[in-house]
Amino acid sequence: MSIVSLGSPDGSAAASPGFHLRKAGPADLPAVNTIVERAIATWNSSARVLRLSLPLYRYTELDLAHLELLVAETSEVIGVAALEMTADDSGVLLHGLYVDPQQRRLGVGTRLLQAAEQIARRHGRGMRVRARPEAMAFFEANGYRRMPQIDLGDAYPRLLWKSLVVDDSSAA
Numbered sequence: 001m002s003i004v005s006l007g008s009p010d011g012s013a014a015a016s017p018g019f020h021l022r023k024a025g026p027a028d029l030p031a032v033n034t035i036v037e038r039a040i041a042t043w044n045s046s047a048r049v050l051r052l053s054l055p056l057y058r059y060t061e062l063d064l065a066h067l068e069l070l071v072a073e074t075s076e077v078i079g080v081a082a083l084e085m086t087a088d089d090s091g092v093l094l095h096g097l098y099v100d101p102q103q104r105r106l107g108v109g110t111r112l113l114q115a116a117e118q119i120a121r122r123h124g125r126g127m128r129v130r131a132r133p134e135a136m137a138f139f140e141a142n143g144y145r146r147m148p149q150i151d152l153g154d155a156y157p158r159l160l161w162k163s164l165v166v167d168d169s170s171a172a
């Protein structure tokens, strides 16, 4: 799997200090799922709930048919973003975003999100996120705002949205 151009929104080079981004393929799935597992382990849920729910979050080759996977890596994968490419009127869905707990607050999640937005911009007007409560501050810091009157239940109480259209007056 070759390194692809995933430039910053301002057009600067893809690589950030210490890590770079690239699209992922089937060979990356073990490393991707290691990050998913480590990241989910930090959620504020019981060990039993985490154990039972983990299989739902692991990615398989079947997922690659409709998801675009991006990874951030140093000498190893440290972060993952998964983008569901079937856009509806409200935009592309960010299916998942996971950063190794040892690598947080270093900008890895933001760079993955920006790269995902760059891809999403070609497919829809905006990006939707079913945010975990623990990730609300991260998404709000990145310009996402709550879509009102939508409640997906306890696991995903917050559906967030960010317009990817410049000067779109519907942006929150």
Ligand SMILES: CC(C)(COP(=O)(O)OP(=O)(O)OC[C@H]1O[C@@H](n2cnc3c(N)ncnc32)[C@H](O)[C@@H]1OP(=O)(O)O)[C@@H](O)C(=O)NCCC(=O)NCCS
Pocket: 039, 040, 042, 096, 097, 098, 099, 100, 103, 104, 105, 106, 107, 108, 109, 110, 111, 129, 130, 131, 132, 134, 135, 137, 138, 139, 141, 142
């Ligand atoms: C959410 C997540 C992807 C963020 O990744 P990250 O690489 O740590 O994020 P960044 O370093 O780019 O953070 C950017 C900004 O978001 C905000 N932010 C990020 N994590 C935060 C936290 N735990 N608490 C408060 N603000 C936070 C801060 O404003 C931060 O900027 P700062 O570090 O300069 O203060 C990561 O915490 C994670 O993998 N969580 C578990 C999986 C998950 O819940 N994913 C979201 C599913 S919807």
